[in-house]
Amino acid sequence: MSQPNALPGPDNITRRVLPNGITVLVRENHTSPSIVINAMLRVGSVFETRAVAGLAQLTASALMRGTATRSFNDIYEPIESIGASLGIYSAGHGTFAHAKSLAEDLPLMLELLADVLRAPSFPEDQLAQLRAQITTELQYRAQDTRQQAALHFYELAYPPEHPYHFSQRGYPDTVPELTRERVQDFHQKYYGPRGMVVAIVGAVRAPAAVAQVEAALGGWENPAQPGLPALPDIPPLAQAVRRNVYIPDKSQADIVLGAAGPSRAAPDWWPAYLANNILGVFGMYGRLGDIVREKQGLAYYSYSTISGGEGRGSWRVIAGVNPKNVERALDSIVGEIARMTAEFVSEAELEDVKSNITGLLPLRLESNEGVAGSLLSIERYQLGLDYLRRYAEIVRAVTREEVLAAARHYLDPQAYAAAVAGPVEAP
Amino acid sequence: MSQPVTKIQLDNGLTVVLKEMHHAPVISWWVFYRVGSRNEIPGGTGLSHWCEHMMFKGTPTFPAGELDRIISRDGGIWNAFTGTDYTAYYETLPADRIDIALRLEADRMVNTLFDPEAVEVERTVIMSEREGAENQPGFRLREAMRGMCFRVHSYRHEVLGDMDDLATISRDALYDHYRRHYRPNNAVAVAVGHFETGALLARIRELYEPIPAGAPTPPVTRTEPEQHGARRFTVERPGTTAFVLIAVPAPTAAAADYFRLDILDSILAGSGGASTNKTSRLYRALVNTQLAATVSTNLSSTIDPYIYTLSATVNEGRTPAEVEAALVAEIDRLLQSPVSEAELEKAKKQAKAYFAYESERITDQAYWVGDSLMVVGDITWFDHYLDRLLDVTADEVLDVAQRYFKPARRNFGWFVPTP
Numbered sequence: 001m002s003q004p005n006a007l008p009g010p011d012n013i014t015r016r017v018l019p020n021g022i023t024v025l026v027r028e029n030h031t032s033p034s035i036v037i038n039a040m041l042r043v044g045s046v047f048e049t050r051a052v053a054g055l056a057q058l059t060a061s062a063l064m065r066g067t068a069t070r071s072f073n074d075i076y077e078p079i080e081s082i083g084a085s086l087g088i089y090s091a092g093h094g095t096f097a098h099a100k101s102l103a104e105d106l107p108l109m110l111e112l113l114a115d116v117l118r119a120p121s122f123p124e125d126q127l128a129q130l131r132a133q134i135t136t137e138l139q140y141r142a143q144d145t146r147q148q149a150a151l152h153f154y155e156l157a158y159p160p161e162h163p164y165h166f167s168q169r170g171y172p173d174t175v176p177e178l179t180r181e182r183v184q185d186f187h188q189k190y191y192g193p194r195g196m197v198v199a200i201v202g203a204v205r206a207p208a209a210v211a212q213v214e215a216a217l218g219g220w221e222n223p224a225q226p227g228l229p230a231l232p233d234i235p236p237l238a239q240a241v242r243r244n245v246y247i248p249d250k251s252q253a254d255i256v257l258g259a260a261g262p263s264r265a266a267p268d269w270w271p272a273y274l275a276n277n278i279l280g281v282f283g284m285y286g287r288l289g290d291i292v293r294e295k296q297g298l299a300y301y302s303y304s305t306i307s308g309g310e311g312r313g314s315w316r317v318i319a320g321v322n323p324k325n326v327e328r329a330l331d332s333i334v335g336e337i338a339r340m341t342a343e344f345v346s347e348a349e350l351e352d353v354k355s356n357i358t359g360l361l362p363l364r365l366e367s368n369e370g371v372a373g374s375l376l377s378i379e380r381y382q383l384g385l386d387y388l389r390r391y392a393e394i395v396r397a398v399t400r401e402e403v404l405a406a407a408r409h410y411l412d413p414q415a416y417a418a419a420v421a422g423p424v425e426a427p
Numbered sequence: 428m429s430q431p432v433t434k435i436q437l438d439n440g441l442t443v444v445l446k447e448m449h450h451a452p453v454i455s456w457w458v459f460y461r462v463g464s465r466n467e468i469p470g471g472t473g474l475s476h477w478c479e480h481m482m483f484k485g486t487p488t489f490p491a492g493e494l495d496r497i498i499s500r501d502g503g504i505w506n507a508f509t510g511t512d513y514t515a516y517y518e519t520l521p522a523d524r525i526d527i528a529l530r531l532e533a534d535r536m537v538n539t540l541f542d543p544e545a546v547e548v549e550r551t552v553i554m555s556e557r558e559g560a561e562n563q564p565g566f567r568l569r570e571a572m573r574g575m576c577f578r579v580h581s582y583r584h585e586v587l588g589d590m591d592d593l594a595t596i597s598r599d600a601l602y603d604h605y606r607r608h609y610r611p612n613n614a615v616a617v618a619v620g621h622f623e624t625g626a627l628l629a630r631i632r633e634l635y636e637p638i639p640a641g642a643p644t645p646p647v648t649r650t651e652p653e654q655h656g657a658r659r660f661t662v663e664r665p666g667t668t669a670f671v672l673i674a675v676p677a678p679t680a681a682a683a684d685y686f687r688l689d690i691l692d693s694i695l696a697g698s699g700g701a702s703t704n705k706t707s708r709l710y711r712a713l714v715n716t717q718l719a720a721t722v723s724t725n726l727s728s729t730i731d732p733y734i735y736t737l738s739a740t741v742n743e744g745r746t747p748a749e750v751e752a753a754l755v756a757e758i759d760r761l762l763q764s765p766v767s768e769a770e771l772e773k774a775k776k777q778a779k780a781y782f783a784y785e786s787e788r789i790t791d792q793a794y795w796v797g798d799s800l801m802v803v804g805d806i807t808w809f810d811h812y813l814d815r816l817l818d819v820t821a822d823e824v825l826d827v828a829q830r831y832f833k834p835a836r837r838n839f840g841w842f843v844p845t846p
Binding site for chain 1: 449498556559561665667668705714741783844
């Protein structure tokens with residue numbers, strides 16, 4: 001029986017930093033004829049203000065709509081003709097490119113990626129088309145209970161001067177203001193090679209892949225490219241804040257409840273991550289699934305999620321319930337937060353989630369996408385090339401005391417943000 | 428797809444398929460049952476999906492909650508889904524932990540409890556699942572479309588079931604459904620991943636061969652009569668965004684026409700109906716022209732003839748009538764002249780790449796093997812799929828369009844938002 005691929009580590013990950021600041025990571029995998037490219041640029045909605053909310057995302061989605069030398073068709077026709085895909089989207093602190101193709105097409109994919117990043121022309125008609133699509137999406141969002149609950153949760157949990165307070169997609173009053181001039185200006189100012197990461201995984205020799213990245217992107221410079229801005233402080237919530245968003249004639253109400261959580265670099269990231277797993281992930285949605293779904297039958301989904309990231313991403317509980325059960329579900333959710341912040345989790349619970357998280361690693365690394373995603377995170381958060389091999393040890397080291405301290409640090413049954421969207425009146 | 432496949436049938440009728448893949452230390456174990464909403468009649472709609480939920484509520488050996496804990500603790504993922512034609516359960520685990528999945532599926536094939544209290548809790552969970560779906564305009568539109576396209580065949584109702592049936596189905600009705608359909612001779616088990624076939628097969632025999640075969644399940648015999656004349660409906664509800672859905676009859680997955688329609692679908696929307704494909708005919712005609720924000724299509728592989736659908740999200744300031752007219756113009760174009768060789772070649776290249784990607788993941792491989800056996804009853808269906816696509820000609824695409832997209836066989840649905 002042949003042996004599976006070894007865990008990625010310093011002996012089989014190639015890492016090269018190009019003179020213009022791009023870090024290239026390559027992991028060879030010759031078991032199938034495809035390759036994946038995952039790239040990240042240090043530009044995102046953290047550079048926006050409320051007045052131009054949606055600018056970073058519009059800019060990212062307009063990159064592939066035309067360049068100095070290629071039309072929309074000249075970009076998409078070669079990609080789709082070979083069954084490949086290339087997509088670029090923007091989030092808070094980063095803009096991400098994801099490509100998949102057969103290995104032989106790697107040079108073409110890198111050439112197209114470099115062209116759309118370096119020389120986009122932002123054709124006016126394409127921008128108009130994108131703005132129309134986003135406007136329709138925002139209209140849909142206005143009557144979608146899940147999206148509305150999330151939108152209002154962020155407004156409650158983050159202060160108005162913090163970029164996480166705003167929607168990265170934008171608002172009906174900002175999208176028409178995202179002119180070609182603003183998009184061009186945003187691209188010129190903030191897009192550049194400094195801090196960029198390109199991870200390539202698949203059926204390619206590492207030296208060849210590095211050389212191809214260098215050929216495509218090695219000449220890119222933007223001396224004025226700024227580093228990511230410092231984020232404003234997030235004062236802890238003084239009390240529970242609640243907002244009901246009335247959307248008539250819906251069968252279900254959606255709840256989002258929580259607060260700002262730890263950044264990925266926080267010293268208590270791992271204890272908080274494990275606490276979240278116990279609260280609303282493990283098995284069928286952890287303790288929340290047990291109390292809200294399994295014992296009371298109140299909801300099809302009731303779980304929690306912790307975002308991390310460069311800044312203090314959210315730690316939130318999400319549930320969808322019949323409108324008449326909203327208060328009962330909220331009581332149960334707050335009750336579980338109270339328990340999480342008052343008592344130690346049991347040794348058995350902690351053991352279960354550690355075993356789960358470490359055991360899932362081989363599955364996560366089964367695909368090229370999974371490995372490329374991990375390589376990108378390793379560079380993004382400076383975790384070290386031996387990170388995946390130390391991973392089990394890091395998770396295993398977390399104690400019950402640390403889990404309780406982390407839960408108390410970020411969650412408070414007396415002080416949280418809660419948004420409810422659906423056929424519900426003001427509380 | 429080059430790895431050897433072992434397929435055997437145990438004495439009790441259980442079909443077992445094993446396929447070794449050694450690139451990752453993982454095994455995926457699936458059990459498929461030939462039961463879905465297709466096997467339900469009014470009064471019992473949603474039974475199959477509800478049974479699937481009850482399969483997670485424990486057996487005497489693995490009480491509720493323990494199942495979850497055991498699989499999750501071992502670093503596995505597990506889930507299940509119910510469709511029109513079958514219900515599937517799977518666990519993907521580190522290779523050295525797979526025994527728990529083998530034991531669990533053998534146990535719950537016959538010993539699931541259906542505790543009356545657990546049935547009642549799950550009743551409201553499933554109603555909540557349906558209420559969440561009802562919040563989506565797309566669900567309302569698709570449900571109404573099925574109701575219009577199928578008068579006789581059970582594809583008429585949603586897998587989730589009708590709210591009235593969810594309110595009234597009894598514990599005993601659920602248990603009867605389970606006993607009738609959860610039988611080794613009505614199931615297919617598939618393992619793909621890092622194992623040695625002989626050893627795994629011996630363990631499977633040990634666990635599954637003692638399970639007795641059951642009586643054959645009653646066949647689904649009602650067939651949908653041919654449609655004579657276009658039909659239309661609207662769903663009017665509070666909202667902000669309009670949607671257009673068009674459906675035409677589609678062939679079964681086993682039919683030669685299915686592959687021709689698949690190529691036609693690639694040309695219309697891109698491989699797999701991908702809404703991200705930006706050089707397809709529909710994207711050019713609807714999104715580039717700013718009539719629609721999104722456009723997509725769906726071709727399902729099914730046991731009985733189902734429907735092929737085209738759908739679009741109407742842009743602000745445009746009307747469902749304009750969007751429908753643009754979709755119809757694209758359909759009519761397919762009836763009038765053959766697709767170009769260049770378009771045909773592109774569709775085939777997309778298919779080649781798509782199949783290369785689809786065969787990378789262990790869990791996906793197991794799914795495709797089981798799906799082929801459930802829907803077509805032939806394990807080679809997926810293996811020959813690509814070759815059959817590559818054989819399709821432009822004349823065949825024209826012919827299939829002319830037969831399936833006839834004006835008298837079209838169905839139109841609009842979601843019209845009201846203030």
